[in-house]
Amino acid sequence: MSVDVARPAVKPPLGMGAWGNALVTAVRCVLLLLGIAIIIQMLIVVEARPQDLITGIHGMADLIRRAMPPDFAALPAAFWPTLETLDIALFGTIVGIVLALPLALLAAANVTPSRYAYYGARAVIGLTRAVPDLVWALLFVTAVGLGPFPGGLALGVHSVGMLGRLFAETIEQMDMAPIQALELTGARRMQVFSHGIVPTILPTLLGISLYRLDENIRSSLVLGFVGAGGIGFQLLTDMNLFQYRDVSLLLIIIFVIVLGAERASAALRERLA
């Protein structure tokens, strides 16, 4: 036995007649043309000339040929800049954590002691985050001279902004019930922080900090280009002196450092999760 089920007639939505369909098509065409226009202006502004890449490939090949084989005899000399690079990143991360943690407590809406402290801390976090680490490095090189110290300071200040924001967000998202329960026991503010807030958010904070260390290692490689020490500075010097075999060795070291830091950071964060 078949059952006839009366199907309701499909009505076009209000205002979606033939004119409506034409309007939708027109809007789509305009959006498509707009997209194409954006891509064309982008290619013009960046002066994209793929043919130059093809004609210039010989120059690149020549550079690579001169960089081969890497000069492994220079490995001992590369040890110190490598250590400098890692220590700049570590210094920057530790400075960042130490300064970001109290700032984050002031900048987290659910635990901040006052509205003024909240806006003040948010302003500091915003400023240190908005200025790129390379610019901070230039400023600190001007202030304290060439070397790894301005690099460490630059990463530290920039990390304050990055970590401060992430720490504050972590604090804002935590479960407040255990914190309120501790407050009701009569615990003081500092005790609530150390016995309630820290144990609750510590694994997340450590994970964020490890990720920041990984980022800082990558950043510290570049900071050397503006005179802030480390392997980047050595790379720039060797490039200027046409020591391409040393350059290729440094690139291998950079590759190993970046990959190693990324893997180690990921493994540690996985253990903390």
Next chain:
Amino acid sequence: MLRVRGVSLRYPNGKLALTDFDLTVDAGELVVVLGGNGSGKTTLLRCITRTVKPSSGEIWLGDTDLCPLEGERLRRARLPLAMISQYASLVRRRSVLANVATGALGRHSTLSSAFGRLPASELEAARGYLGDVNLADLAEQRAGTLSGGQAQRVAIARALAQRPRVLLADEPVASLDPEAAEEIMRLLQRLARSEQIAVLCVLHQVELAYSFADRVVGIRNGRIAFNLPRAQVSRDAVHQLYMHEAA
């Protein structure tokens, strides 16, 4: 031990949440508060803990009126007042023992306690409180691994670590199965008797009130509807509390 005298609370929008509320809970007594949703039960507890400040009235904890106090003086005066709620609200990543010992933090102002350390004497005492709630064998376990009933018992042990004279319980069995709920109520009753603690417990489970309360207080629209020994509370009077809500 706990005396609430003429307490009223008016919200900024003008709504009166509690009106001229009077209540006394003596040492060793378990008083259960019944009432529909929005009747003012939890607001009463929030006033007693001074999480909110009553618009008028007095809240006496022993010889101290909490109402005029603020800041450090309020914190100190409130130390003998412990509270447990529907959810145990434990720090999940810490051990059961550490959670219990944090109940004693209010009595310590040492630098080490401010930096996350717990006094050895309090950790030892915490083992005793865990024994009181029959969880001594779970002392080293992470709090996040406990069942709802176990977690609530740990919250009670944390409250005991506070050495309270008054224990407030805001729907402490709301998220527990009937067996665990009875166990918690039996524990509260035993602690009230043996430790001479004044226990004020907000409940929705009428049968538990009939089984464990010394006295039952009914609240309707922020006012006391009745305040009677358990044996004198009629089913009809309790029914009226919730009928009002349905209406």
